Amino acid sequence: MNMHPAIPLIPSPRHGLAVHQPSIPERSAMIELLIINDCPNSAPAKDLFLRALALEGLDPRSLAVKVIENDDDAAAADFHGSPSFVMDGQDLFPATGEPAVSCRVYATETGLAGLPELDVLRRAIRAA
Structure with missing residues (x-):
């Protein structure tokens, strides 16, 4: 008997029992992390983005890292x-403001930081 009708149950071929199969939302998106050379927050930003994507059920392998090298690249990518x-x-x-090859700061609960907080990034992903 399914005690939770909203949860899909799939028969198990081995035991004949119902097994819950969690669903992962399917979404195909172009996902990019834009950075500049020598940015001290590049590696932590990549780790943060990968974690947030995974927690939101998106494939972290779809993340592409793109280096913005000059003002033309910044303008083309609307890079801030x-x-x-x-x-x-x-x-x-x-x-x-105008696109620029520069560092970026994010408002956090403790002040300005080089990265957004994980929960704030997750909300932004969901809203996208």
């Missing part, structure tokens, strides 16, 4: 500093 978290061409943390 390193690191920038992008899904489907949209910055997850929209910024005003």
